[in-house]
Amino acid sequence: MQNTHFQSLEGRKIEMKKTALIMAGGRGERFWPKSRANLPKQFLSLTGDGKTMIQLTVERILPLVDIKDIYIATNRSYKTLVKEQLPEIPDENILCEPIGRNTAPCIGLGAVHISKKYDDAIMYVLPSDHLITHPQIFRRTLSEAADVAEKGDNLVTLGITPTYPETGYGYIKISQDETLGEAFKVDCFVEKPDAETARKYIAAQQYLWNSGMFIWKVSTILSNLKKSMTETYEGLLRIKAAIGTEEQEKVLENEFQAFRSESIDYGVMEKAENIYILSGSFGWDDVGSWLAIERMQPCNEFGNVINGNVVSIDTKNTIIQGNGKLIATVGIEDLVVIDTDDVTLICDKNSTGDIKKIIENLKICNRTEYL
Amino acid sequence: MQNTHFQSLEGRKIEMKKTALIMAGGRGERFWPKSRANLPKQFLSLTGDGKTMIQLTVERILPLVDIKDIYIATNRSYKTLVKEQLPEIPDENILCEPIGRNTAPCIGLGAVHISKKYDDAIMYVLPSDHLITHPQIFRRTLSEAADVAEKGDNLVTLGITPTYPETGYGYIKISQDETLGEAFKVDCFVEKPDAETARKYIAAQQYLWNSGMFIWKVSTILSNLKKSMTETYEGLLRIKAAIGTEEQEKVLENEFQAFRSESIDYGVMEKAENIYILSGSFGWDDVGSWLAIERMQPCNEFGNVINGNVVSIDTKNTIIQGNGKLIATVGIEDLVVIDTDDVTLICDKNSTGDIKKIIENLKICNRTEYL
Numbered sequence: 001m002q003n004t005h006f007q008s009l010e011g012r013k014i015e016m017k018k019t020a021l022i023m024a025g026g027r028g029e030r031f032w033p034k035s036r037a038n039l040p041k042q043f044l045s046l047t048g049d050g051k052t053m054i055q056l057t058v059e060r061i062l063p064l065v066d067i068k069d070i071y072i073a074t075n076r077s078y079k080t081l082v083k084e085q086l087p088e089i090p091d092e093n094i095l096c097e098p099i100g101r102n103t104a105p106c107i108g109l110g111a112v113h114i115s116k117k118y119d120d121a122i123m124y125v126l127p128s129d130h131l132i133t134h135p136q137i138f139r140r141t142l143s144e145a146a147d148v149a150e151k152g153d154n155l156v157t158l159g160i161t162p163t164y165p166e167t168g169y170g171y172i173k174i175s176q177d178e179t180l181g182e183a184f185k186v187d188c189f190v191e192k193p194d195a196e197t198a199r200k201y202i203a204a205q206q207y208l209w210n211s212g213m214f215i216w217k218v219s220t221i222l223s224n225l226k227k228s229m230t231e232t233y234e235g236l237l238r239i240k241a242a243i244g245t246e247e248q249e250k251v252l253e254n255e256f257q258a259f260r261s262e263s264i265d266y267g268v269m270e271k272a273e274n275i276y277i278l279s280g281s282f283g284w285d286d287v288g289s290w291l292a293i294e295r296m297q298p299c300n301e302f303g304n305v306i307n308g309n310v311v312s313i314d315t316k317n318t319i320i321q322g323n324g325k326l327i328a329t330v331g332i333e334d335l336v337v338i339d340t341d342d343v344t345l346i347c348d349k350n351s352t353g354d355i356k357k358i359i360e361n362l363k364i365c366n367r368t369e370y371l
Numbered sequence: 372m373q374n375t376h377f378q379s380l381e382g383r384k385i386e387m388k389k390t391a392l393i394m395a396g397g398r399g400e401r402f403w404p405k406s407r408a409n410l411p412k413q414f415l416s417l418t419g420d421g422k423t424m425i426q427l428t429v430e431r432i433l434p435l436v437d438i439k440d441i442y443i444a445t446n447r448s449y450k451t452l453v454k455e456q457l458p459e460i461p462d463e464n465i466l467c468e469p470i471g472r473n474t475a476p477c478i479g480l481g482a483v484h485i486s487k488k489y490d491d492a493i494m495y496v497l498p499s500d501h502l503i504t505h506p507q508i509f510r511r512t513l514s515e516a517a518d519v520a521e522k523g524d525n526l527v528t529l530g531i532t533p534t535y536p537e538t539g540y541g542y543i544k545i546s547q548d549e550t551l552g553e554a555f556k557v558d559c560f561v562e563k564p565d566a567e568t569a570r571k572y573i574a575a576q577q578y579l580w581n582s583g584m585f586i587w588k589v590s591t592i593l594s595n596l597k598k599s600m601t602e603t604y605e606g607l608l609r610i611k612a613a614i615g616t617e618e619q620e621k622v623l624e625n626e627f628q629a630f631r632s633e634s635i636d637y638g639v640m641e642k643a644e645n646i647y648i649l650s651g652s653f654g655w656d657d658v659g660s661w662l663a664i665e666r667m668q669p670c671n672e673f674g675n676v677i678n679g680n681v682v683s684i685d686t687k688n689t690i691i692q693g694n695g696k697l698i699a700t701v702g703i704e705d706l707v708v709i710d711t712d713d714v715t716l717i718c719d720k721n722s723t724g725d726i727k728k729i730i731e732n733l734k735i736c737n738r739t740e741y742l
Contacts, residue, residue: 033699313728326714326741328404328729331722332706343697344715351702357684358699370697 016150016217017121019069020061021110024054024082024128025100027075029359030289030352033343034321037371042128043081046287048297048307052085053287054128060135061124064142069121071095071113072128073106098252101259104267105232107214108225109252112240115218122146123221125214125264131296133283141280145215148183148276155224155269156183156215159208159277160284165198168288170210170265172277183276189269208279210265211286221268228271232259289352290336293319308339317349343370387521387588388492390440391432392481395425395453395499396471398446400730401660401723404714405692408742413499414452417658419668419678423456424658425499431506432495435513440492442466442484443499444477469623472630475638476603478585479596480623483611486589493517494592496585496635502667504654512651516586519554519647526595526640527554527586530579530648531655536569539659541581541636543648554647560640579650581636582657592639599642603630660723661707664690679710688720714741 028041035041042054051059058070068090072082076096083094095109107125114121124142132138145156159172171190178185189210193201201207214221225233235255242251269275285295297305304315308322316333323339336352338345347355362370399412406412413425422430429441439461443453447467454465466480478496485492495513503509516527530543542561549556560581564572572578585592596604606626613622640646656666668676675686679693687704694710707723709716718726733741 033697311729311732313725313732314722326404328714328716328726329718330716330725330729331719332717335703335717337717339715343699344710345699345701346703346706346708346717347700348702351685354684354701355699358682358701361682361684367697 016146017069017118018065018124018146019071019114019118019121019218020065020124020126021071021073021107021114022054022057022126022128023103023106024072024074024078025097025106026127026129027100028129029356032355032359033338033340033345033370038077039081040078040129041287043078043085046293046296047131053131054082055085056132057126057128057130058086058089060132060138061126061142064139065124068093069114071110073097073110075100098256100261101256102261103212103264104225104229104262105236105256105259107221107264108229108232108236109239111218111221111225112236113243115222116240116243118218120217120219122149123216123218125216127212127286129287130211130213131283131285131287131292133285134281137280138282141278141282142215144182145276145278148180148278149216149220151180153220153223153274154180154216155220155272155275157186157269157275157277158211158213158215159279160211161279161281162202162207162209165193165195165202166209167192167195167198169286171198171201171207172210173207174277176206180276183278186269186275186277189265208277211284214264224268224272229260229262229267232262232267235259290319290338290347290355291349291352293321293336319349387517388440388489389436389495389517390442390485390489390492390589391436391495391497392442392444392478392485393425393428393497393499394474394477395443395445395449396468396477397498397500398471399500400727403726403730404709404711404716404741409448410452411449411500412658414449414456417664417667418502424502425453426456427503428497428499428501429457429460431503431509432497432513435510436495439464440485442481444468444481446471469627471632472627473632474583474635475596475600475633476607476627476630478592478635479600479603479607480610482589482592482596483607484614486593487611487614489589491588491590493520494585494587494589496587498583498657500658501582501584502654502656502658502663504656505652508651509653512649512653513586515553516647516649519551519649520587520591522551524588524591524594524645525551526591526643526646528557528640528646528648529582529584529586530650531582532650532652533573533578533580536564536566536573537580538563538566538569540657542569542572542578543581544578545648547577551647554649557640557646557648560636579648582655585635595639595643600631600633600638603633603638606630661690661709661718661726662720662723664692664707690720 024042026040028035031041034044043052045052067088071093073095074082079096114123148154149156170192173187174184175187239252239255242248285292294305299305303317306320310320310322310327312329314331315329318335320327320337327339334349336347395413397411399406402412405415414423416423438459442464444466445453450465450467519525520527541563544558545555546558610623610626613619656663665676670676674688677691681691681693681698683700685702686700689706691698691708698710705720707718
């Protein structure tokens with residue numbers, strides 16, 4: 001086990017080791033037909049710079065975390081993709097969940113791997129498919145969060161200041177009077193609200209969006225798992241004991257099969273104390289649908305975001321992701337057009353939520369080649 | 372020269388030989404991307420029955436005209452297409468214009484070929500890219516027209532009873548008091564009107580749409596060409612003299628280069644007398660844009676006309692011509708979606724007239740592979 005505290009060059013401050021767990025097991029359907037069962041959103045390039053979401057996620061934290069301390073939790077079937085897109089990540093840092101059991105077992109798996117390597121460390125828990133437009137501000141926020149996490153056994157989360165009453169996100173109520181540095185104490189986590197409730201949250205000015213990003217010491221999250229999800233915790237300890245042994249894969253398989261599927265929010269955070277939240281203006285976007293393309297890539301004078309082999313006449317406020325084939329548009333507006341080798345999707349901007357109905361239809365018809 | 376009058380089996384009536392000239396030189400751009408410079412509309416199957424427009428045109432008149440008396444006038448570059456799609460048409464009946472000179476030289480070319488074979492004959496002049504939904508009524512109308520054409524040196528045209536003030540067609544004013552059988556005497560031909568004028572024409576109930584279909588004796592059209600387009604007529608006589616000689620191609624080339632480009636309407640009909648018009652309820656459609664697909668093929672319960680590999684959710688009043696690739700549509704309406712091997716067109720139904728702007732754009736960019 002390596003020493004986890006080290007002295008800075010100036011010799012003035014002792015800092016805890018920083019590690020990161022990037023969660024990349026998602027199977028999102030909202031970017032179909034580009035995202036497929038074997039190629040989910042985190043492995044797609046959507047920002048127009050040729051880098052995939054997970055590559056951008058790693059690149060963003062590299063100034064804070066040594067590459068050998070970055071862990072990727074993913075589904076077994078995506079291991080090859082992770083290795084292809086992130087060849088610099090050590091093989092043993094790619095943690096393959098045998099089966100998806102939501103975020104609590106996933107984060108627990110990361111925690112025991114890190115705790116096998118270091119006696120304790122700061123652990124940044126990050127989704128692999130979010131966009132951050134200001135990485136420097138983001139890193140400063142993460143570092144502040146690490147300070148808060150280190151000062152006592154605090155669980156720290158990043159909150160996003162809401163700009164409209166979104167009903168697709170969870171909210172976190174803050175306690176504005178209790179602060180620790182830049183962080184507010186968390187009053188409670190609340191589930192995705194209906195429109196009316198969301199409007200109340202915005203008006204109350206006491207709620208932030210739950211970004212799903214967490215910062216804590218490995219020791220803190222493990223003790224919280226022990227308290228709130230005892231069975232899972234015990235399974236995680238058996239996984240930890242098997243790491244590096246011949247039994248590693250078998251134990252992992254058995255324990256994950258037995259784990260209850262549980263989110264970290266519900267399984268741990270809602271029951272925990274000492275939760276703090278930091279908000280930062282680092283330009284967060286969860287890239288939740290094709291409409292996010294407009295926020296990530298520049299529009300032309302007609303409000304179109306166009307990539308690929310496209311000729312457009314009288315076309316407005318339309319997103320076109322072309323491929324090799326020529327896409328010709330005439331007199332259309334407010335559409336999303338996505339062309340891939342075997343599918344062309346044409347979707348009204350107000351209907352992107354219904355793309356899943358296409359997928360359901362294809363599943364029913366057993367047209368697996370398109371899933 | 373063959374005998375051109377023959378006695379019917381019953382021995383009661385002498386009928387003039389019936390021949391047809393099908394004009395198939397059009398380069399229509401309105402069915403792009405299915406129609407291309409090397410595959411214009413008349414060679415496309417648009418009705419959903421797998422037959423091309425020109426095949427349907429020939430099939431429609433076969434009960435009236437012997438196959439060996441059907442002539443196809445087309446551009447040289449389409450000769451292979453004609454032979455592929457109409458293998459039963461004698462090779463010498465495929466008349467290749469060296470260069471397009473509008474309908475007057477085209478019809479004149481047909482007339483001299485027919486007059487080389489028969490001393491006189493009825494000549495049906497028909498576009499190759501119109502739809503007729505009631506072929507039997509159409510044939511009855513043609514036969515009536517032939518009777519009118521035979522009784523004296525009459526030029527006969529078919530008119531379509533207008534159903535709305537279309538500005539894209541020429542109109543023909545009829546003289547309701549002068550009739551010959553079912554035919555009205557034509558008062559005058561008028562050019563495509565503006566919207567206001569078109570409304571007046573409809574209100575006046577004295578105007579029919581000009582269908583571009585003509586019926587006359589070969590001798591009648593030739594004498595009219597002689598009178599109104601003397602130079603062209605003389606050139607046509609030189610072409611006739613060269614038919615079957617070694618000089619045939621060279622003379623054809625020279626004369627067509629010299630011909631003035633002229634429509635039969637302007638060059639002959641507007642100056643002629645003894646023009647009669649017959650209208651018939653034979654279900655005519657000039658198939659002028661992709662919107663015609665809706666009139667030719669059945670809609671589903673949501674008003675969609677869909678062919679090919681398509682999955683649609685919440686899609687209304689939309690025309691989709693799929694190809695091998697999956698087209699998935701969500702929440703769209705009033706669109707035309709045409710998929711070909713190398714192009715996908717997405718066009719608002721109200722903008723089909725602007726498809727030509729795409730083609731102009733491609734020409735400017737010299738992207739000839741898409742033209």
